[in-house]
Amino acid sequence: MITLVVAMGLNREIGIDNQLPWHLPKDLKHFKEITSNHPIIMGRKTYESIGKPLPNRTNIVVSRKKDWFEEGILIVGSLKEALKFAQKIDEDIFIIGGGNIFEQTMDIADQLEVTEIKTTIDADTFFPKIDEKIWMKTAETCHEKDEKNNFDFCFQTYKKAK
Template sequence: MITIIAAIGNKNALGKDNQLLWRLPADLKHFKSVTEHHPVVMGRKTYESIGKALPNRTNIVVSRKENWFAEDILIVSTLKEALKFAKKINEDFFIIGGGEIYKQTLDVAERLEITQVKGDFDADTFFPKIDPKVWQKTDESCHEKDDKNNYDYCFQTYQRINQK
């Protein structure tokens, strides 16, 4: 199963200047628990914003930049290659960003794991619109901000309505 996982603010805000817009340790913990021991597919800019390979996951990075190299990751030049490699490693894998990768994979994903961060943010990168004719919310768990998490947030799971 191809799952897109993302944290998005109001108006589908994802990030600005290749950085996250909020500090939300609960989301990072959730992300780790969901993606650990599965391949993760990301764009080069997302990898660079993380700064290292994510442990206990096969990190597949899509990059068109020639002679670009990083340790402990698999680098491919196309998204099609990335999806092929991920599927060979494990039928269940995650698309973890960024904005362009999300746009290009929304049509092939079967599930969305969304952290909806309750706040308005100045963003330059956005998650694609989640069309209610295509996606059905199947689970939601909401939490109020606390001393560690600066915003109210909800973990949401969506399933594609018409499986291909």
């Protein structure tokens, strides 16, 4: 099972200046719960934006750069290779971005774990359109903003319609 995990605004905004456009601790906790103990695949820019390997998960980073080495991550030269390694580790694989990697993996994904953040915000990176002919929303839980989380948001699961 290949799952894309994303937090996006109402216009599918996901990033600006190689960072997240918001700080939502509840979403980071949710992300940790979903992905811990499973392999995660990400693009080189997303890895650099996080700045360190995420603990308790095999971090697989896709890059075309030669001679790039970082401690604690597996660097591969293609998505195909990333998936091949991930499948050896676990049957549940999580692709965590960014925009470039999401564009290339929507077609092969089985499931989307979306945090829909109820705002529009400045962004330079976006999630692809979720085609309702292909994707069916199967679960949703919503949360209101509070003193630490500045926006209302909903956790949503989409599965590929059969």
